[in-house]
Amino acid sequence: MRGIGWHRAALAGSLLVGIMFLGIIADLVWQSLGVLSWHFLWSPPSEMGRGGIGPEVRNTLVMVGAASLISLPLGLAGAVFRVEYSGAPLFVKVFDRVRFTFLSLPTIVVGLLVYQWVIVGLGWPLSIRSGIVALVVMNWPFVVNVGIEALEGVPDTCREGSLALGATRSQTLRRIVFPTALPALVAGLGAATARLLGESAALIFTAGMNVAVHWSWGMPGETLAVHLWYLRTESLAPYANAEAAGTGVVLLAVVALVLYLTQKIAHWLKPRDYSRKSA
Amino acid sequence: MKRQMGMGDQCLYRVVWVGAFSLVVLGIAIFAILFWGTAKFVLAHGLNQSLLGLIYEPTQGRFGLLPFMAGSLVVSGIALAVAIPLALSLAVTVVDMTPRRTETVRQILSGLVAIPSVVFGWWGLSVVVPAIRWISGHSGFSLLAAGLVLAVMILPTLSLLSINALTRVRVQWVEGSLALGATPDQTMGRLILAVSRFPLLEASIIALGRALGETMAVQMVIGGRVLLPHGLVSPGATLTTQILTDMSLLPPGVSGHHVLDFMALLLLAAMYGMVVLLERTRRMSP
Amino acid sequence: MNTKPAPDLVVQNLSVHYGEQVALKDVTLQIEGGQILALIGPSGCGKSTFLRVLNRLVDRSAEAHCTGEVFLGDTRVLDPKTDVVALRRAVGMVFQQPSAFPFSVFDNVAYGPRLQGVRSASRLRSLVESSLKQAALWDEVRGKLRRPAASLSGGQQQRLCIARALAVSPEVLLLDEPTAALDPLSTAKIEELILALRGDYTFVLVTHNLQQAARVSDVTAFFRQGRLIEIAPTRDMFTAPKCEETEEFLTGRYE
Ligand SMILES: Nc1ncnc2c1ncn2[C@@H]1O[C@H](COP(=O)(O)OP(=O)(O)O)[C@@H](O)[C@H]1O
Ligand SMILES: [Mg+2]
Secondary structure, three states, X not given: XXXXXXXXXHHHHHHHHHHHHHHHHHHHHHHHOOOOOHHHHHOOOOOOOOOOOHHHHHHHHHHXXXXXXXXXXXXXXXXXXXXXXXXXXXXXXXXXHHHHHHHHOOHHHHHHHHHHHHHHHOOOOOOHHHHHHHHHHHHHHHHHHHHHHHHHOOOHHHHHHHHHOOOOHHHHHHHHHHHHHHHHHHHHHHHHHHHHHOOOXXXXXXXXXOEOOOOOOOOOEOOHHHHHXXXXXXXXXXXXXXXXXHHHHHHHHHHHHHHHHHHHXXXXXXXXXXXXHHO | OOOOOOHHHHHHHHHHHHHHHHHHHHHHHHHHHHHHHHHHHHHHHOOHHHHOOOOEEHHHOEEOOHHHHHHHHHHHHHHHHHHHHHHHHHHHHHHOOOHHHHHHHHHHHHHHHOOOHXXXXXXXXXXXXXXXXXXXXXXXXXXXXXXXXXXXHHHHHHHHHHHHHHHOOOHHHHHHHHHOOOOHHHHHHHHHHHHOHHHHHHHHHHHHHHHHXXXXXXXXXXEOOOOOOOOOOOOEOOHHHHHHXXXXXXXXXXXXXXXXXXXXXXXXXXXXXHHHHHHHHHHHOO | XXXXXXXXXXXXXEEEEEOOEEEXXXXXEEEOOOOEEEEEOOOOOOHHXXXXXXXXXXXXXXXXXXXXXXXXXXXXOOOOOXXXXXXXXXXXXXXXXXXXXXXXXXHHHHHHHXXXXXXXXXXXXXXXXXXXXXXXXXXXXXXXXXOEHHHOOHHHHHXXXXXHHHOOOXXXXXXXXXXXXXXXXXXXXXXXXXXHHEOOEEEEEEOOOHHHHHHHOOEEXXXXXXXXXXXXXXXXXXXXXXXXXXXXXXXXXXX
C-alpha cells in the first residue's frame, strides 16, 4: 500500500515505547529479586544491610490515608461550589486560574512552604503529621479537579428533572447528582491517591528521612518513595541498589492495587442496565 | 418567584462556599508568601545580580540564578524534544485501532502515569547515567540524563493527551480525506494532525509543566553542579533541584534563605504563565 | 472540466460480509458511463456499503470481507493489486453528514489538488474557482474564500463537498444521501447540480427520497436486506415495477 511510511515509523516508535516501559519495570523487578521477602516487607531498615521497609510501608499507608481523608471533604466542597453554585463568571475565572496554577505547582515548593509554616513557624517536628499537612496541601487542588470533572460529567437534564419535581438543591445533589458522579469520583480519587503514594519532594523536609521504631504522629515518617530516593542517593548501606529496587516494586504494587481497586469499585458503581431482566 | 432556600440548602451552601474560598485564599497566600520572601531577598541582595547572575555562591553572598533557569529550560526542552515524537507515534498508531483496543491502551497509559517519579530516577541511575558515562566518557550525571529521564516520565501523560486529541477528529473528515485519494500518511499529516494542532499544543504545555516542576527524578541524575552548564553531558542543576539542595544548606534564619522563595516564585510564575497560555489554546481548539 | 469519458460500472456477484453479518449478497448490475444510478431501499439494506465498495472505503472496517467482481471502466476495483489511492482519486464521494474540513472554503477545495502536488498559487486558485463554479457555489462564496467552511449553510457545505470532489477531476461520483439533512430549497439546488453534471460523470446516488430518485436518475436499483431486488430504467421502475416488493416499497406499504 502507498503512503504509509510515516505510519510504519510511528509503529516502530510505539514498539520502542512499549519495550522501554516493559524494560523499566522488568529491570526494577529483576534487580529487586535478591531482597524481596517477607522479612524485607516487615523489618525496619538497617544501614548494615539486610534491613527492610516495614516502617516505611506503615508510614506511607498512614500518611496517604490520612491526607486523602482530610483533603476529600475540602476538595469536594470546592468542586460542589464551583459546579453547582457559583454563578459569577469572574469568580469562576479566578477560581480556575488559582486551582490550575496550584495544581501544577511543583511539589518541592509545597514542601518548602510547609517547611516554613509548619516546621519553622509552628515549631512542629519533622514528623508524620507535618508530612500529612504537606500531602493535604498538594492533594487539595487535585481533588477539586477530580470533583469538578466528575460533577460536570453529570448531564444538566438530570438536575433539571429533579428540580422540576420540586426537590431542593441539596436533595438533588444528594439523590441525583452525587450518585451519578460517584464512579468518576472514585476513579479520580484513585489517581489522586496514587499520586500521593509516589510523592517524595514535598516530604523530605516535612516528614523526614528517618523512621521511628515506636510509632507516633510526632515521629519522623519516611515513606516508601522517600526511602527509595534516600537509598539510591545518600545511603552507604550494602545492597542499597537492590533494596531501592525492592522498595520500588513494593511501591508500584501498592499503587497498582489502589488503581485496580478504585477502577473496580468505579465500574461496580456505574448504573447498570436492568431492562433485560424486567422483560 | 424566588424560592426560599431550605435549611439544608443554606447549610450546604455555606459549607461549600467556605471550601471554595479557602482554596482561593490558600492559593493567593502561597503567592503572597513567596512574593514577600522574594521582596526581602531582593531588598537585601539586589535583583540584577541574582536574576541575571551566573555565579551561585550563597556563602559569598552571590546568588546568580541563571544557571538554574538555564538548567530547567534545557532539561525540559530535551524532555519535550524526545517525548513529543514518541507520544505522537503512539497516538498515530492507536487512532487506527478499534475503539476497544484504544481503550485498553488508554488504561495501560493511565496506569503508567501513576508510576512514582523516584522510580524513573532509579531507572536513570541504573541505565541512563551509566550509558551516558560509557558513551561520553564523562561522569554520566548530566543535563542529558535528566532530560531523558524526564522524557520517559512525561511520556505516558503526553501520549494519553495526544491520543485524546487525535481521536476527537471526526471520522467523516478522515473518510472525506481518504475519499479524495489522500494516502494514510497524507491524511495524518494534512488533516488529523492539522486539525488537532491546538489540542496537541495543549498537551505539550501540560507536559512541559510536569517536566519543569519535577524534582526528584531530575535531582537523582543531574549531578547538582551550580555552574552554568557548558554542554549537554555536563552536570548541572535546575530551579527545583536547587531548592531541594539548599533547603538544608540555607535553613530559615540564615542570610540568603529567601533565595529559595525567589526560585519558588519563578516556578510559580512559569506555571501561572502556562495556565494562561492553556486558556488561550483551549479557545483555539475546534 | 472532465476530459476522460465517464466509465461504465459493472458489478458481478458482489457479496460483502461484516464478520458474520451479511451486508450485500450476490449483487449483479451494470450501468453505462455517464448515467445516474439511484439506490433506494430501507435503512440497513446495504446501500452505503455498496458505495463504500466502489471506492474501497470499505477497507477501513477490518472485519469487512468482499467477494465478486467490480469493474469501473478497466479497473478491477476489488483486486488487491489495484492502487487504492488512484482509484479514490477517480471516484469522488459525498457523505450524508456534512464533512467539510474545519479549514477555509479555499483550503477545502484545494485539499485534493494539493495532495497531488499542485503547489502553484495561481493554478490552485483557478482550480478552486472552476470547481466552485461547477458546483454552482461560486457566486455565493466568491468573496468569502478565506472564511471557515463551517460558516456556510448546510446546503452550501454539501455543495462545497461536491466542489472538493470535483477539484480532483474524478470520473465517478458517489453521493450517499446528500440531501438527507437539508431543507427543500437546498435539496433542489443539489438536484439541479446533479442534473447539470449528468453525462460527464458516472453517478451513484443513494437516497431516501423516492421523488428525488424519480427526478434525477436514469436507472434505479431497489435493495432489500443486502439483495438487489430489482433494477430498471427509472421511468419503468416508478410506473410499472416488476416485483411486488418494489411496488410495496414505492407505494409506502412496506414495513
Ligand atoms: N463497519 C461496519 N461493521 C459492521 N457492520 C456494518 C458496518 N457498516 C454497516 N454494517 C451493517 O451492514 C448493513 C448494511 O449497512 P449500510 O450499508 O450502512 O446500509 P444503508 O446505507 O442501506 O442504511 C447494516 O446491517 C449495518 O449494520
Ligand atoms: Mg447509509
